[in-house]
Amino acid sequence: MRAWLVRLYPAAWRARYGEEFLSLLEERAVGPFDVLDIIFAAFDAHRHFRGLDARTTQRKGIRMTLRLGGAAAVLGGLVSIVGLAWMIADSSDQGYDPGVTMFVVGLVGLLVGMAGLSAFQARAHPVLMWIAFGFPAAGVFVLVVALIGSFRGDDVWAGFLLGLAAIVIGSALFAIATWRTRALPRSGALILGIAAAVSVAGFVGASAIGGWIGELFVLGLVACPVAWVVVGLQAIRLDKQPASLTPA
Amino acid sequence: MNPSDGPEFGRFAEPALLIMVSLAEGPRHGYAMMLDIEERTGRPIGPGTLYEALARLEQRGLIEPLPKVDRRQPYRLTGLGARTLDEQLTALSSFADAGLRQLRGTTS
Numbered sequence: 524m525r526a527w528l529v530r531l532y533p534a535a536w537r538a539r540y541g542e543e544f545l546s547l548l549e550e551r552a553v554g555p556f557d558v559l560d561i562i563f564a565a566f567d568a569h570r571h572f573r574g575l576d577a578r579t580t581q582r583k584g585i586r587m588t589l590r591l592g593g594a595a596a597v598l599g600g601l602v603s604i605v606g607l608a609w610m611i612a613d614s615s616d617q618g619y620d621p622g623v624t625m626f627v628v629g630l631v632g633l634l635v636g637m638a639g640l641s642a643f644q645a646r647a648h649p650v651l652m653w654i655a656f657g658f659p660a661a662g663v664f665v666l667v668v669a670l671i672g673s674f675r676g677d678d679v680w681a682g683f684l685l686g687l688a689a690i691v692i693g694s695a696l697f698a699i700a701t702w703r704t705r706a707l708p709r710s711g712a713l714i715l716g717i718a719a720a721v722s723v724a725g726f727v728g729a730s731a732i733g734g735w736i737g738e739l740f741v742l743g744l745v746a747c748p749v750a751w752v753v754v755g756l757q758a759i760r761l762d763k764q765p766a767s768l769t770p771a
Numbered sequence: 772m773n774p775s776d777g778p779e780f781g782r783f784a785e786p787a788l789l790i791m792v793s794l795a796e797g798p799r800h801g802y803a804m805m806l807d808i809e810e811r812t813g814r815p816i817g818p819g820t821l822y823e824a825l826a827r828l829e830q831r832g833l834i835e836p837l838p839k840v841d842r843r844q845p846y847r848l849t850g851l852g853a854r855t856l857d858e859q860l861t862a863l864s865s866f867a868d869a870g871l872r873q874l875r876g877t878t879s
Contacts, residue, residue, distance in 0.1 A: 540822055543844035547801040547818055560817025567823055586782045587817045642815030762814060 525549060528558065531565035554645020555638035555656045560587035590762040592639015596755030599632020603748035623673065627666050630690060633751050634659050637697055640758050643706035644697070655696035662689030687744060688726050694747050695719035701754075707761065711754035718746035786816060786824035787833075791848060791856045794834060800843040801825070828852070 525548040529541050548557075563585045585591065606629050609622025637656055645652040662685075669682030698716035701707050722743020729737035786808075793799060793807045801821060808816050825846065828834045833852035837845040848856065 536826070540826065542842060543801065543839075544818065544822055546842035546844075547805075547822075550802045551805075553818075556815060557817050557819075561819035564817070564819025564823045568826075586786075586820055589814050642817070643809075 524558075525553060528553075528561045528565075531562065532568050536568045552646055552649035554641055554649055554652050556587060556592070556640075556642035556645060559635070559638050563587055587639060588762060589639065589642070589758050592636050592641075593755040593758030593762065594636075595632050595639055596636025596751045596758065599629045599634070599636050600748040600750075600752035600755060601629070602626075602632060603629030604745070604752075605629070607745055607748070620673075623670060627663065627670055629748065630659070630663050630666065633690070633748070634663055636751060636755055637693070640707060640754065641697065641700070644700040644704045647704045648700050651696060651700050655693050655700060658693030658696065659690040660693075662686040662693065665689065684726075688723075691719050691722040691726070691743065691747060694751070695723060707754060708757045711750070711757045714753055715747070715750035718743050718750040722747060783820065783824040783827055786820050787828055788856075788859060789816070790821070790824055790828060791833065791852060792860075794846060794848045795853070795856060798837055798845045798847040800840070800845045802843070804846075 525545060528548065529537060529545050532541070532544075603626055606622045606624070606626030609625060610620060611622075613620055613622055634656075637659060641652050641656065664686075665682055666686035669686060672682065694715055698712045698719060701712035702709055702716065720743070722740050725736055725739025725741070725743055729740055789808045789812065790804055792811075793804045796807075799807065801818070805816055805818070805821055808821075825834070829836070829846075832849055833855055834846045835849050837847055839845075
């Protein structure tokens, strides 16, 4: 994967920095944060470093930071909550439900947020962090497929359930990694972990026993985006704190 | 030539400044810079961001590469880089002092 990431850059850039950049990537675990950071930077390099002597004249663009991850988590969480509320309010099973689309769009935001907030966790627990990211990534893919199927009138309820379960499991693993590394305030990780655990318990319980336990799944499902908003706000606050710049 | 005001640095102005501060202690390769910056600031810096800022600093003659050690490429501040960093930190320090005086004068 590391060599593939280097190949994203223009040839002139690779000729100058490629070997040392690859050496840097081989010295440490590469997590979702790093991959997104490299994709954004490579895009920037294509725009501004063709021939290595081109000068950047624009300030616009994306740079991977804790703040970006926090903002994505907050926006993704809020859009997910609105989408869920829309779905609950629109109880009719007929026709297109904009709430579902909104919910899926919100989950994509949460995915970006998870990547943006996972830098330090991935250094300590790279495998756990990739699994944590992989579950919701797969979940979002399944949900998008289910969403497309719903446009054609297919019965996609099972697909939706699987996609949602994957996102909840990914959130739980992210909470565990964050709690263990203290990369972000533990209170946010705890809230996210509890929300995910309630949802998983509801999902498993409803499958095994049925009845009222299924309500726990919905409760956890609503609580998860709320918890992501909390985690995102904590990350933004952390990023706003001035760098100490004290001698090491 | 301040890294924070030139359009050449754009959104890489802050990482560029952090790299120069890190190199003020002596030559470092990329991985050592990342560790140092993350330890100082408590915030992550991605490898892509680091190298986009490094490339801009090198283009402007503020840092320069040293002979490679294995596959690692160390960099150091140039004379121009050291002067630029001095000016930048002095300006930041003056700004912070003025801000603190104003704040304390207002609140006391």
